[in-house]
Amino acid sequence: MNSLDVMALMPLIILTAGCVLVLLAGAVRPGGYLYWSAMVVVVAALLWSVAVPIETVMPGLAVTRFSRTCSAFLYGTGLVALLLAAGYTRRRGIVGEEYPATLLFGLVGMGVVCAASDLLMLFLGLEAFTFAFYILVAVERDSGRGGEAGLKYLLNGTLSAAVMGMGMALVYVASGTLKLAELASAARTPDTLLLAGLALILLGLAFKLSLVPAHLWTADVYQGAPAPVTALLSTASKGAAVVAFLLLFPLLGGWRGFHDLLWLLALLTLLSGNLAALAQTSIKRMLAWSSIGQMGYVALAFVALPAGGGRAALFYTVAYAAAGLASFGAVTVLSENSDRDDLEEYRGLGYKNPLAGAALALAMFSLAGIPPAAGFMAKFGVFAAALRGGETVLALAGVLMALVAVFFYLRVVVVLYMKPADVLTAAERPLSLPEQLALVIPMLAMLALGVYPSPLLDLLEGLLR
Amino acid sequence: MSGLPILSILVFLPLAGCLLLLPVRKRPALARPLVLGVALGELALTIWLYASWQALALRKSLLPGYLLAEDAAWIPDFGIRYTLGLDGVSLLMVMLTALTFCTALLVSWNSIQEKCCLFLCLMLVMETGIMGVFLSLDLALFYLFWEVMLIPMFFLIGIWGHGRRLYSTVKFFLFTLAGSLLMLLAIIGLHLLHAGQTGVATFSLPELLHTQMLPATQLWLFAAFLLAFAIKFPLFPLHTWLPDAHTDAPTAGSVILAGLLLKTGSYGLIRFGYPLFPQAAQQLTPLLYTLAVTGIIYASLVAFAQEDMKRLIAYSSIGHMGFVAIGIATWQPVALSGAIIQMANHGVTTGALFCLVGMLDERAHTREIRAFGGLWGKIPVWSFFFLLFSVTSMGVPGLNSFVGEFLILVGTMKQSPLVVGLAFIGVILPLIYMARLVQETLFQQERQPLTLVDLNLREIILLSVLLLLDIWVGVHPAPLLDLIHLPVQLLTGGAP
Numbered sequence: 017m018n019s020l021d022v023m024a025l026m027p028l029i030i031l032t033a034g035c036v037l038v039l040l041a042g043a044v045r046p047g048g049y050l051y052w053s054a055m056v057v058v059v060a061a062l063l064w065s066v067a068v069p070i071e072t073v074m075p076g077l078a079v080t081r082f083s084r085t086c087s088a089f090l091y092g093t094g095l096v097a098l099l100l101a102a103g104y105t106r107r108r109g110i111v112g113e114e115y116p117a118t119l120l121f122g123l124v125g126m127g128v129v130c131a132a133s134d135l136l137m138l139f140l141g142l143e144a145f146t147f148a149f150y151i152l153v154a155v156e157r158d159s160g161r162g163g164e165a166g167l168k169y170l171l172n173g174t175l176s177a178a179v180m181g182m183g184m185a186l187v188y189v190a191s192g193t194l195k196l197a198e199l200a201s202a203a204r205t206p207d208t209l210l211l212a213g214l215a216l217i218l219l220g221l222a223f224k225l226s227l228v229p230a231h232l233w234t235a236d237v238y239q240g241a242p243a244p245v246t247a248l249l250s251t252a253s254k255g256a257a258v259v260a261f262l263l264l265f266p267l268l269g270g271w272r273g274f275h276d277l278l279w280l281l282a283l284l285t286l287l288s289g290n291l292a293a294l295a296q297t298s299i300k301r302m303l304a305w306s307s308i309g310q311m312g313y314v315a316l317a318f319v320a321l322p323a324g325g326g327r328a329a330l331f332y333t334v335a336y337a338a339a340g341l342a343s344f345g346a347v348t349v350l351s352e353n354s355d356r357d358d359l360e361e362y363r364g365l366g367y368k369n370p371l372a373g374a375a376l377a378l379a380m381f382s383l384a385g386i387p388p389a390a391g392f393m394a395k396f397g398v399f400a401a402a403l404r405g406g407e408t409v410l411a412l413a414g415v416l417m418a419l420v421a422v423f424f425y426l427r428v429v430v431v432l433y434m435k436p437a438d439v440l441t442a443a444e445r446p447l448s449l450p451e452q453l454a455l456v457i458p459m460l461a462m463l464a465l466g467v468y469p470s471p472l473l474d475l476l477e478g479l480l481r
Numbered sequence: 482m483s484g485l486p487i488l489s490i491l492v493f494l495p496l497a498g499c500l501l502l503l504p505v506r507k508r509p510a511l512a513r514p515l516v517l518g519v520a521l522g523e524l525a526l527t528i529w530l531y532a533s534w535q536a537l538a539l540r541k542s543l544l545p546g547y548l549l550a551e552d553a554a555w556i557p558d559f560g561i562r563y564t565l566g567l568d569g570v571s572l573l574m575v576m577l578t579a580l581t582f583c584t585a586l587l588v589s590w591n592s593i594q595e596k597c598c599l600f601l602c603l604m605l606v607m608e609t610g611i612m613g614v615f616l617s618l619d620l621a622l623f624y625l626f627w628e629v630m631l632i633p634m635f636f637l638i639g640i641w642g643h644g645r646r647l648y649s650t651v652k653f654f655l656f657t658l659a660g661s662l663l664m665l666l667a668i669i670g671l672h673l674l675h676a677g678q679t680g681v682a683t684f685s686l687p688e689l690l691h692t693q694m695l696p697a698t699q700l701w702l703f704a705a706f707l708l709a710f711a712i713k714f715p716l717f718p719l720h721t722w723l724p725d726a727h728t729d730a731p732t733a734g735s736v737i738l739a740g741l742l743l744k745t746g747s748y749g750l751i752r753f754g755y756p757l758f759p760q761a762a763q764q765l766t767p768l769l770y771t772l773a774v775t776g777i778i779y780a781s782l783v784a785f786a787q788e789d790m791k792r793l794i795a796y797s798s799i800g801h802m803g804f805v806a807i808g809i810a811t812w813q814p815v816a817l818s819g820a821i822i823q824m825a826n827h828g829v830t831t832g833a834l835f836c837l838v839g840m841l842d843e844r845a846h847t848r849e850i851r852a853f854g855g856l857w858g859k860i861p862v863w864s865f866f867f868l869l870f871s872v873t874s875m876g877v878p879g880l881n882s883f884v885g886e887f888l889i890l891v892g893t894m895k896q897s898p899l900v901v902g903l904a905f906i907g908v909i910l911p912l913i914y915m916a917r918l919v920q921e922t923l924f925q926q927e928r929q930p931l932t933l934v935d936l937n938l939r940e941i942i943l944l945s946v947l948l949l950l951d952i953w954v955g956v957h958p959a960p961l962l963d964l965i966h967l968p969v970q971l972l973t974g975g976a977p
Contacts, residue, residue, distance in 0.1 A: 367596075386632065386658075387625045393556075396621075400559065400669050415662045422658055423651070426635075430647055434639040473558035 024070040024079040027061040028127045035120035042113020051102040054116035062091040076137040082479045083131040086259045090126040097248035099454035100348045122148030126256040134194040135184045153241040165240025172233040180220025186213030200266035224257035228284040238304035247344035251337035258333045278319045286312030290417040299359045317398045323405030327476045328397035335394035339379040342458040346376035349451045364437025369444040375455040382462045384425040390465035488565040492612045495605040509597035516601040524579040560682030564619040569965040574615040577828045581740035582608045585733035587943045588836045607633035620668045621684040641731040649729040656722040660709035667705035703761035706754045713746025717776030727795035732839025740828035769810040777803035777907030784914045790838045790848045801827045808889035816892025823885025833870045833947040844933045854925035860935040864923045866944045871915045881954035
């Protein structure tokens with residue numbers, strides 16, 4: 017490891033060191049300043065990833081433009097989640113250093129995923145951030161729902177980790193290597209063992225992306241976890257899994273069966289996510305099912321990956337992350353001592369708390385794919401890729417489900433703006449500056465990407481070439 | 482003024498008006514005149530364009546066949562360009578848009594008190610959306626504006642509407658979106674087809690016009706476009722959202738729905754549907770005829786049974802738009818001119834009728850036909866205007882609706898006398914139900930003792946302008962026919 021490698025790995029080093037320091041500082045003197053320190057650490061890692069264009073290849077890790085950009089995006093979502101969490105944890109009495117420190121640790125895992133060049137590192141990265149989420153989901157120790165969600169996530173997560181680990185073992189047995197580049201050439205002439213291993217890895221990733229049939233944990237965990245954790249879980253964790261999928265994709269090209277498998281996953285995910293969301297009355301459960309449906313569109317882009325679906329999937333992930341952060345962010349800032357969970361509790365909030373209401377409404381329009389929000393451009397890209405790849409049936413299913421989805425997304429807007437507020441509820445708390453920032457950043461991202469997506473599209477095109 | 486991007490100004494001036502609104506958002510008394518000023522500015526701009534269209538026609542334009550055009554790269558990764566173009570047809574529609582927004586603002590001057598600035602802001606956003614729809618020549622850009630204009634209307638009905646407003650507004654949104662999403666797929670499909678043939682990834686209408694398609698492909702793509710436009714039109718049996726939306730919308734919303742949103746459907750068919758897929762369109766002409774004629778007769782019969790004045794006018798709208806559909810389906814210069822003139826006529830006349838009902842509703846707090854009677858003696862000025870606009874809506878010669886319907890029927894006669902014969906029933910039926918409406922409300926004995934105040938100066942000026950327009954087009958339609966002559970010839974493929 018030479019100095020160049022150290023420079024290239026600096027974001028990961030910053031995050032790791034920051035994580036340890038926050039943990040130590042918290043033991044000496046707990047307090048809100050730990051969140052600010054964690055934010056400084058994340059900003060430093062983010063800036064370094066963006067600004068220092070060093071690219072090196074090390075055993076297990078390859079820092080490339082792709083990895084730098086993807087990890088910068090994930091650090092950005094982590095930053096917004098920290099901004100949200102600072103006030104939320106104070107209101108809820110979640111004291112201590114474990115929240116910011118664990119979040120930093122999770123970001124390290126995501127950074128490793130983006131740079132992974134062999135299966136082992138990929139597994140470590142994926143499981144590192146999932147491990148962080150095991151803790152974060154259950155961080156509110158007094159909440160019964162949080163504990164239940166934590167246990168559910170833990171059991172399902174370890175199962176999926178076991179499945180993925182088994183898959184990697186089979187791949188290793190079949191090909192004798194863990195390096196992604198060597199595996200890609202080996203996978204061109206696949207044998208049964210290798211295919212079985214790859215299928216198991218795919219199943220493990222399907223859990224992280226909550227693709228049907230590995231989705232059942234999603235609604236309970238999203239509902240039970242603290243809202244700012246859900247904000248991160250539904251965006252960064254999925255983003256990292258999308259990146260992992262793109263890294264693994266060269267391995268899947270050798271067998272037509274993977275296309276059919278993904279095709280089926282995409283269809284099932286589109287259908288069940290959107291249809292189940294229709295029946296929800298809790299906003300967090302609705303958003304959870306909707307996020308499953310949204311991942312269906314990413315899976316649709318995966319199916320059309322040879323026809324330019326990679327860019328569509330990444331763009332969709334970014335657009336979805338902005339909407340996810342805004343919507344769960346709005347839920348976060350609107351929750352006081354208990355979560356505002358029932359959709360009906362949001363009556364008239366669009367006027368009482370204009371910024372949070374606007375963020376939630378814009379996120380709904382974006383998720384529904386209505387211009388000028390980013391979600392429209394994202395769906396446009398996915399449909400274009402799908403049709404170019406000849407996936408007309410899936411594209412039609414996607415369009416029909418987008419229509420179904422509009423119904424439940426609009427319901428939120430209707431409640432926010434068109435139903436009278438309860439007279440009894442107290443005046444809303446004014447938002448603090450970090451909360452305002454955490455809502456405004458994703459809102460601006462949604463609008464900017466919806467009106468002028470070219471720069472990001474160009475960037476992604478360059479990354480995937 | 483040739484250096485200015487006039488079309489972009491036309492589209493984005495209202496949106497810029499939203500920014501002006503920010504500092505005065507707490508003071509409706511200032512915000513209203515400000516927004517009206519923006520709307521009047523738009524109107525002045527369109528009138529200036531109309532006054533100088535002949536001069537513009539002599540100049541060489543960026544796109545042949547268009548008076549003005551603008552083109553810029555926007556999203557090269559998807560092949561989407563920012564292309565706006567103005568020809569006679571879109572100029573007429575743009576004028577109608579600017580006029581209708583002034584009407585809508587003036588008619589809701591006092592009736593919208595709650596959340597006034599949000600209302601004004603939504604109106605401006607909607608004007609941007611609708612202007613964009615009428616001016617876009619890039620299919621993706623068109624689609625973008627097409628959806629953008631839905632959102633303000635969704636809020637307009639949902640926040641300021643009456644009755645079952647939530648049901649109606651969601652229904653309106655879902656219906657419209659159902660068609661549009663399939664159209665989006667068709668647009669992308671057409672784009673890919675074109676890219677496959679020529680290697681040029683584009684959504685530009687002039688280029689896509691040259692795409693070669695197999696008949697079956699063309700039929701599928703056209704069907705998707707037709708569905709989207711037919712829902713907006715609305716053609717029978719896709720019309721069920723319209724009576725609900727109209728009835729529950731605030732007056733300004735009804736005026737814009739009837740005056741403009743329905744026109745975007747027919748405009749889309751004229752600008753995109755027929756020119757892009759001529760063979761498929763020809764194949765489906767019988768279907769379009771059938772739906773249009775069924776719609777005309779069905780809507781007129783249903784109109785008989787209505788007790789709510791707004792609902793009655795909403796159904797009459799479906800009938801009138803059926804004529805427009807016939808004119809487009811014939812796709813022949815005379816009938817098409819008639820259809821386009823009829824679009825403008827219907828926008829002005831029905832808009833005025835919705836204004837009148839809205840004004841009455843403001844005073845009497847009911848729109849039940851049975852609640853009224855003897856209004857002629859009580860509020861003579863209102864009754865005068867109501868009578869005249871009802872007569873216009875019946876299609877009496879000398880007033881504007883006659884011109885449109887006459888041209889449509891004359892143009893269609895050669896192609897399909899049967900359709901004309903059936904549509905003629907649709908000319909008679911409105912005579913009867915409108916006469917009933919007028920008779921019941923204006924001349925019957927008073928049924929409920931209502932104390933009503935007659936129209937004020939603002940309302941009288943507004944209605945007089947609309948009435949003068951109706952009479953002007955009815956007596957002397959030649960200038961408008963001149964305006965759309967060249968584009969109609971180009972569209973129908975004849976020599977200019």
